[in-house]
Structure formats: structure tokens, C-alpha cells
Amino acid sequence: MKRNFYFLLFCLLLSATASHAQIGEGRQGRFFLQLQNGQIVYADKLQLKSPIFKSNHFLVNDTLKYNPSMVAAYQNEDGYFARVEAGNSYDDFAKRILDGPRIDKFYTSRTTYDYGYGYSPYGYGVPRSNRRRIYFFSKDEGPLYIMDYNNLQQALADNAASMDILNKYRRDKLINTGVTILGAGLLAAGALVSIDNSNDPNAGVQVSPLMYAGVGVLGAQFVINLFQKDKLTQAMEVYNYQIRQ
Numbered sequence: 381m382k383r384n385f386y387f388l389l390f391c392l393l394l395s396a397t398a399s400h401a402q403i404g405e406g407r408q409g410r411f412f413l414q415l416q417n418g419q420i421v422y423a424d425k426l427q428l429k430s431p432i433f434k435s436n437h438f439l440v441n442d443t444l445k446y447n448p449s450m451v452a453a454y455q456n457e458d459g460y461f462a463r464v465e466a467g468n469s470y471d472d473f474a475k476r477i478l479d480g481p482r483i484d485k486f487y488t489s490r491t492t493y494d495y496g497y498g499y500s501p502y503g504y505g506v507p508r509s510n511r512r513r514i515y516f517f518s519k520d521e522g523p524l525y526i527m528d529y530n531n532l533q534q535a536l537a538d539n540a541a542s543m544d545i546l547n548k549y550r551r552d553k554l555i556n557t558g559v560t561i562l563g564a565g566l567l568a569a570g571a572l573v574s575i576d577n578s579n580d581p582n583a584g585v586q587v588s589p590l591m592y593a594g595v596g597v598l599g600a601q602f603v604i605n606l607f608q609k610d611k612l613t614q615a616m617e618v619y620n621y622q623i624r625q
Contacts, residue, residue, distance in 0.1 A: 413438060413446060414453040421446070426456040428473075448472055462486060464516065464524055474516050474524060478613070480620030483535070485613065486516040486524055517616060527612055529553075539622060542615040549611035559598075566594030 411426040423440040428448070430436050438446040438454065453462045454473070461473040471488040478485030491511045515527040517535070525531045529550055536542040570591030 411456045481623045483616045487513045539619045542619045545615040563594045563598035
């Protein structure tokens, strides 16, 4: 009798353990990893670890580890990130900053080093780092592409309003290039005239008006560009807005 009781108790415990495991496997956490093979791994806690003396890895719920090469996209408390395809020399994952019905915008950062500026007490060049953002986009949850005129022209070709904005972007870029050449040319011509004037001991220090004109042209161009909206992003926003309608 006692043996039967213990056997029944053991069966109940085994059944409860199996049920708990099934619930844990089926439960969806707040965050997730989307693996390259299409599998989704849900998590309540998801971190991308970068140890100094060990390889990078994703840590799921403080227990499971995944190599970043296995991951296509992931969502954690910092947002949604998608893989940047190998060969672009950027960071492995880009963060989504525009979530549209069809067009998404992402960015990642790239650090470059300039060894031509600065000196240490020993006379060696001190590298100066510069970190800048690289922007991408994806259409219909597809792969990420560099966000530039040529790529967007192909992706947004089926929307007339977006194409009109892209054409304005191309026209403004041509105008900006012309203005830059003009301003630089005025500065260069003014510098030559100023050097010639400095050779005359009776003339004193004279700055050519051409230099002031060049500075004025480039300064005005900078101010105008500062207040202009990013037309590439605007073209994507218009595309998404009309899809919602």
C-alpha cells in the first residue's frame, strides 16, 4: 500500500514537471532573437555581451548563449535591431528608428581614425577618432540597403509622390555641389590676390574682397542646409503614409 502511494506521488510530480516545461517552452517573453534559420527564441531578458577577452555573444535570461553569427535580428529593451550583411565593414546590427508599414529606417555607427593630427609629448602622431552614423533602409522586412538616392529610387519607384521628393533631392544636391565649387573658387582666388598684395611693402596687410565673398557663399549654404529637412527620409515617410491610407 505504501509502495503504491509513493508510486502515485512520483507520477503526479512527473506530470506537473512536464506540464511546467511545456508552459515554459510555449510562453512568449517580452524580447526575442530571430535566428538565421527562422527560429524565434523568446526571452524576458536579452543582452548582447562584449567581454574584453572573450567573443561577443547574446545572453538569454542569464543562461543561454548565442553566437551573433546565428542571429538575423533581435528585440531587447534598447529597441529592434537587424543584421547588416557581411562585407560592409559596419557594426553587425543596425537599430530601427523608423517603423513603417513597408519601409523601415535603421542606423549604425562607424568609428574612423585620423592619424594626421595631434602630437604626443614624444612627437608621435596621436590618432583622433570620429564616430558617425551610417543609415540603412529595408522594404517589406527584406535585407538592409545603404540609404542613398540610387537605392531608394529603385525601392520607391512605385510611388509618384516619393519619386518627386527624390528628384528634388537630386536637384538640390547638384545645386549644393555648384555652390561649393563657387565658394571654394572665390576663396582660392581671394587668397592668391591677398598674397600678391602682401608682396607690396607699401600696401600693408590687405585681404581681398573675393575671400569675404567666398566665406559668405559657403556660410549661407551651410545655414540653408541646416534648416532643410532630410528629403531621403521624407520620401520614405510619404511612401509609408500613402500605404496606410
